[in-house]
Amino acid sequence: MPTGVAVVCDADNCLAVYLAVETGDDEDTRSASEVSQMARDAAQSDGWVISFGFSQPVMTCPGCADGRGPVLERGTCRRCMGLVDAESRCVYCLHQIEPVQDGEG
Numbered sequence: 001m002p003t004g005v006a007v008v009c010d011a012d013n014c015l016a017v018y019l020a021v022e023t024g025d026d027e028d029t030r031s032a033s034e035v036s037q038m039a040r041d042a043a044q045s046d047g048w049v050i051s052f053g054f055s056q057p058v059m060t061c062p063g064c065a066d067g068r069g070p071v072l073e074r075g076t077c078r079r080c081m082g083l084v085d086a087e088s089r090c091v092y093c094l095h096q097i098e099p100v101q102d103g104e105g
Helices: 032-045
Strands: 003-008 017-024 049-053 056-060
Touching (some): 003 032, 032 049
């Protein structure tokens, strides 16, 4: 059964989540360290800020990094799982969401 790795924002009270890497099935031979690095790289390429504190990575979502966070309401934004407004834009990270076409999803 496929599983995945998510990155969560470390800012206080932030609910942002980035679903970063699908790890595959039980026969996936990648190490936990390798999968974690892949998740951090994927999140960073999509606007998340990765820094280090006490030898641990600190993840900050795009909304918190730009002063619009923390994400307080969950929604359909693929970048931070934040609330999307009527113009199909995340109110936290400003990611433009592709509208769902009739007959999809």
